[in-house]
Amino acid sequence: MVVLNRIYTRTGDDGTTALGSGERRPKYDLRIEAYGTVDETNAAIGVARLHVNDWPELDAMLGRIQNDLFDLGADLAVPEREGKAERLRVVASQVERLERDIDALNEKLAPLTSFVLPGGTPAAAHLHVARTICRRAERVMVELAARPDEPVGAAGIQYMNRLSDFLFVASRAANHNGAGDVLWVPGQNR
DSSP states (O other): OOOOSOSOOSGGGGSEEEOTTSOEEETTOHHHHHHHHHHHHHHHHHHHHTTOTTOHHHHHHHHHHHHHHHHHHHHHHSOOOTTSOOOOOOOHHHHHHHHHHHHHHHTTSOOOSSOEESOSSHHHHHHHHHHHHHHHHHHHHHHHHTSTTOOOOHHHHHHHHHHHHHHHHHHHHHTTTTTTOEEOOTTTTO
């Protein structure tokens, strides 16, 4: 259990922040950017959930995802190091659950005939915003993983890749199972 008695500590006033391991890093560090962008994804999903009252199954899926994103933040905040005790990590079963949720939502959708423009219902629009933030988080995580001595779990990267797919499919579900999708018309405004 996490206990937070004091919200401000003043330790970050020097422009650094602590990883879960206790190691201090500059606030602009790529690892901080990675879990910060995961947190931003989580916040965007929280806003989207305000608009899915008519879809309790989707809301439940999004609630599980928000919890998973906190797991991923904890995973990223404590880099895996040899000889260190194992910490909370995102695991393959979380990725697999996302895949099942994608499949469950996708089977109700009309086939696509064009790319989908972000929009439609408020829920769909917010899910698209969450999707784009998720993609950014994934890019930052992949960049971090490419650096020497900056381990990032493969399951965490896979999770974010699937999550962006989930958010796309969820946006279509929130657009009345695709009936309310706003489709791209190439060259429409020439």
